[in-house]
């Protein structure tokens with residue numbers, strides 16, 4: 001059987017088995033929307049906020065951001081938050097996952113200088129969310145590290161474990177009585193690999209093969225310390241749930257017969273998410289075997305006196321192991337993997353990519369989003385949920401992010417198709433015993449998409465960046481119906497929506513001429 005026909009078969013087995021009846025979600029299933037502070041708030045220097053590494057990066061000249069934009073204003077949710085809560089009410093979401101900006105609370109990173117105005121902002125935000133009957137779901141750290149801490153090495157400095165726990169304590173002290181769900185840290189891989197091992201995110205260190213592994217250990221210890229702190233001081237009274245969000249892609253061997261490709265896909269999964277998930281969720285609580293083995297051998301060949309992957313001591317392991325009440329999974333896409341002789345000399349040494357020793361390829365037949373890395377592969381999502389459930393003994397899983405990027409336009413059929421197929425795949429995994437308890441769309445509205453500025457739109461609501469008005473896309477009506485009925489109807493089509501019907505949204509001509517605005 002060819003790889004293509006194999007994939008086709010998978011597609012039919014696990015994806016769109018036509019279901020005439022709407023498929024119910026389990027009782028009590030929670031639906032939400034996700035955002036992050038730097039991507040939506042704006043107000044970058046208002047009311048005593050300090051600078052973050054994203055302020056520094058976006059203000060660099062020449063700018064590394066695709067459209068040279070910044071999050072200085074973003075979608076101005078700092079001032080428009082009440083309106084954003086209104087549109088969430090319109091959607092009927094059960095929870096809102098948003099992040100707290102560390103430098104808004106601690107302008108210099110440390111706790112000697114606490115910015116009361118910053119704390120007050122989140123008081124108001126949380127109170128308004130609760131008043132709307134929506135559950136606040138807080139991410140303590142979503143990438144906007146105080147610049148001062150970066151100058152001290154940021155996530156590569158082991159002292160950050162304490163700096164982060166000090167910050168978490170301030171946040172818990174203030175909000176634990178109102179916030180039942182917590183994510184300590186969003187996406188260690190994106191922080192460590194993209195920020196430290198490459199130049200794809202702030203602080204653009206690009207020190208691959210070393211920095212991302214130092215960062216990985218520190219992120220895990222910082223997360224664990226914040227988790228233990230909640231356990232010791234807050235859980236008894238407030239009884240909340242604390243977890244971590246790990247970005248997880250599925251990696252599929254490019255051929256199903258070649259042992260090397262199968263092993264390469266297994267390695268890629270462990271480097272992508274096992275590196276962070278294994279120490280927290282597995283029985284032995286250490287880095288994954290595949291990761292330890294590859295880095296150890298490569299390091300020895302390269303003349304390093306010991307493995308570039310730092311060791312976790314017995315104490316580290318006991319702190320990290322079990323430090324999550326649920327598996328927060330951010331998942332978007334799948335990649336094909338192969339490994340053969342052509343790899344020789346392909347990657348710099350040392351590097352993360354050389355440590356994995358595999359080639360990542362795209363299948364051009366898979367639907368492609370606006371973001372180059374994002375393709376719709378629902379059976380990959382199904383396999384991912386199944387594998388995580390199997391490896392870590394069926395933990396409760398919260399899908400803390402899933403979404404699709406497009407250009408401008410309200411009639412976003414592709415996004416609806418993506419959601420239909422991914423939710424269907426998720427329901428298949430639930431039917432087979434996976435404990436998926438919650439699902440959250442990335443994102444409520446268009447926002448600052450990191451290095452891609454405002455060129456890629458992930459919103460259920462389109463934002464006019466001239467007027468900052470938010471307009472529901474067709475997918476918003478679709479999601480609203482899913483939530484209202486607690487079921488997925490693969491044939492549901494929101495009616496009577498036309499692009500022109502929304503002309504009242506007064507797009508500026510500049511918006512039409514230039515998608516980059």
Ligand code: PNW
Pocket residue numbers: 036039186187190247248249330332333373401442449450458
């Ligand atoms: C997430 N991948 O990052 C972030 O948490 C969001 O802040 C971001 O806006 C959103 O996804 C869309 O990019 C990821 O390649 C980016 O698998 C890429 C991947 C995963 C997560």
